[in-house]
Amino acid sequence: MKKRSIMILLLLAVLMFVPSLAHAQGGGAKRGPDVTRDPDMEKDSLHNLDVARQYFKLKKAYVGALERCEEVLAGNPAFSKIDEVLFIAGASSLNLAEAKGKQKPDQYVIHEGEKKTTLTPQEFREKARDYLSQLVNGYPQSRFKDEALEDLKSLGGAKPKESKP
Structure with a gap:
């Protein structure tokens, strides 16, 4: 009986610890310790990001990719994959400046x-x-940082980080 109680307590402790560990290693763009995200906004933003990826990578439709990214940036700036959105928006803008794409x-x-x-x-x-x-x-x-830095070389480098008053 005593052994069984100890096993149950141990199991409960593990079940309480594992989800918080998995959440902490979740990846993506997080800001602050407790970022709350609207699940519907996340779903909509993820759909727009998926469409932007398709436009960007497969179709070379940089106008469409940029518009989808700007929709996410305007509507959900706390999106979990905002770093990828910024990268696609920046790379699409650069390609449009060079008149590349379809x-x-x-x-x-x-x-x-x-x-x-x-x-x-x-x-x-x-x-x-x-x-x-x-x-x-x-x-x-971000995993997109190195590629972004490479693209920024042709644009005069990154703008300085704005300090908040």
Whole structure:
């Protein structure tokens, strides 16, 4: 009886410890000790990221990839894979600046009321530098950091990290 009680207590202790250990090693972009995320927003953001990956890697549709990434950045800045979103947004902007891919850069349209504008190659480069700098400065442990640093070389390097007042 005593042996059985000890085994049950040991099992309970293990069951309480293992989930917290697994959560701590979860990976992804986390900020602070307790980041709470809306499961519906995570699901929607993950879908947009999956679509952006397909546009970026398979279709070379950089306008579509950039638009999907910007949707995630605007709607869910605490997304668990925000580092990958920043990388795809930055790399897509850089490719559009160089007129690479199957979509023309002028297909990226900014709507300001009734006015529609497109970006110049220099503006796409600035956008790329902004996104990639955010990645490098905000997520130094990201697996995309080295590739982002390589891309930033052609853009004048990463922008300095902004200090918060």
